Amino acid sequence: MTARPAPAPLSSLTFRDDEKVFSHGGYQLLDDIAVPQFGDTRCWPADCLGRPANRKPSEWRFAFSQDDPLINLQLREYCFALLNPSHPVLCKSLIFLPAVPLAVATINASMLAIRKVMRWGREQGLPADLGLWDQEDWHEAIIHKASQVEGAKTVAFHVTAIRRLRQLAEVITGISPFDDPWGDETAEAIGAKAYDEDIPSKDTLATPSIPPETWWPLLRGAWTYIHTFAPDIFRWRDHFAQQRQPRPDTPLSTSARPTPAEDTDTLLEEWLSAPGNAVPVHEVDYQNTKAGTPMWTALSKMVTNGRTMNIFGANNTSSRPEKRRAIVLAAIGEGRVATATAGVGRGKGSAAPSYIAPGTGPGVTQEQLDDDVRRWLADPSTLVPVHATDDHGKTGEPIWAMAARMIWGPPPEAVRQEIRPAPPDRSGTHATAEAGRGRRPRPARRSWRRSGLARLPPAVPGRRPHPP
Numbered sequence: 001m002t003a004r005p006a007p008a009p010l011s012s013l014t015f016r017d018d019e020k021v022f023s024h025g026g027y028q029l030l031d032d033i034a035v036p037q038f039g040d041t042r043c044w045p046a047d048c049l050g051r052p053a054n055r056k057p058s059e060w061r062f063a064f065s066q067d068d069p070l071i072n073l074q075l076r077e078y079c080f081a082l083l084n085p086s087h088p089v090l091c092k093s094l095i096f097l098p099a100v101p102l103a104v105a106t107i108n109a110s111m112l113a114i115r116k117v118m119r120w121g122r123e124q125g126l127p128a129d130l131g132l133w134d135q136e137d138w139h140e141a142i143i144h145k146a147s148q149v150e151g152a153k154t155v156a157f158h159v160t161a162i163r164r165l166r167q168l169a170e171v172i173t174g175i176s177p178f179d180d181p182w183g184d185e186t187a188e189a190i191g192a193k194a195y196d197e198d199i200p201s202k203d204t205l206a207t208p209s210i211p212p213e214t215w216w217p218l219l220r221g222a223w224t225y226i227h228t229f230a231p232d233i234f235r236w237r238d239h240f241a242q243q244r245q246p247r248p249d250t251p252l253s254t255s256a257r258p259t260p261a262e263d264t265d266t267l268l269e270e271w272l273s274a275p276g277n278a279v280p281v282h283e284v285d286y287q288n289t290k291a292g293t294p295m296w297t298a299l300s301k302m303v304t305n306g307r308t309m310n311i312f313g314a315n316n317t318s319s320r321p322e323k324r325r326a327i328v329l330a331a332i333g334e335g336r337v338a339t340a341t342a343g344v345g346r347g348k349g350s351a352a353p354s355y356i357a358p359g360t361g362p363g364v365t366q367e368q369l370d371d372d373v374r375r376w377l378a379d380p381s382t383l384v385p386v387h388a389t390d391d392h393g394k395t396g397e398p399i400w401a402m403a404a405r406m407i408w409g410p411p412p413e414a415v416r417q418e419i420r421p422a423p424p425d426r427s428g429t430h431a432t433a434e435a436g437r438g439r440r441p442r443p444a445r446r447s448w449r450r451s452g453l454a455r456l457p458p459a460v461p462g463r464r465p466h467p468p
Contacts, residue, residue: 010069129175131178382406
């Protein structure tokens, strides 16, 4: 059994089959996207115009019925004329449309409305030439449409589509010119009459008038905003814009565009060629790192001005990072060494604020840390911060980082910017001092949690936890 062959398409007496669909409407077409032609009888995609994000692909193309060749041709001529309002054929036919064409979605919806009218006429036995319909036939078509949809606006759009068809009848094959079935009556009035609604009056405002006692305060408030507050608003705008600009000495983000490997090698050579630069090495044994080992992360930031921290790839066995490490080790063999603590890499070079973990630097012992914790807990006003929920830890568990700040103060780079209470002195009294003066560096969490004092807060009699 073979499929039924499709009807042979008809040729237009007005437009050529090879004419571009989007040619006389001032369109800005996208490159490398095919433009449909009038002779395409099945579908006209509008992808060459660029589909808006709020439009589905099915809404951005014209799909024509294949059942009836005459209806297919008439709908294509209808859409082509609306898409090309300045086409020479329209001017010769004394059809003058606005220079700016209607939106693709509007023309597509109008074409679908005309297709429904044509199919309804076939079902009612009306002539295929819509120009031969009587005025009563058009009224019946609108009444039928009103029975299928809800809303006067939908019926009004249907009337507008029919009036566009009447305007283009001269260039549409098989449709004779005809008069407007509704005369001078507006489409909105026709839609309202189809539902027995009140016809909107042109003299009636859609928005009720606002009394003076309401809009005068609004006007005064707007003038105050413009005249009085505007200078302050602009000044704060400029201030915040300046605050967002990075400082000249701020290191570049590590997420910036990666630097070519050759440029990184050049930076390393230039940095080592400077007489005042020395390779930072660990002063003491640190975890699994022995004293005298280069501080690869800190050195990476020094060489790249803070751009990246892994140009030496300590865990990378490729040839380039290995060669860089060999160059650095050779410089160490020449005596270009500077011992530094673990916090050098926090900034740009050895001038950055350092962070010395207690127990790894000279002058701070484990016993001193324990004494600080005991004195802090002995103060009756001390409240131990604990987690109120399980979002960032177990409920009731102390917040160790916050407790460390309460005992020893913030990190060095923070205390330089504000004045905070100093920790209790050795005599047990509470004293205040200028930020950063006489302050012991903040300890690492691992140093005082191991001392066993981390379990003291819940066990101290009369001490209540203090959630943050």
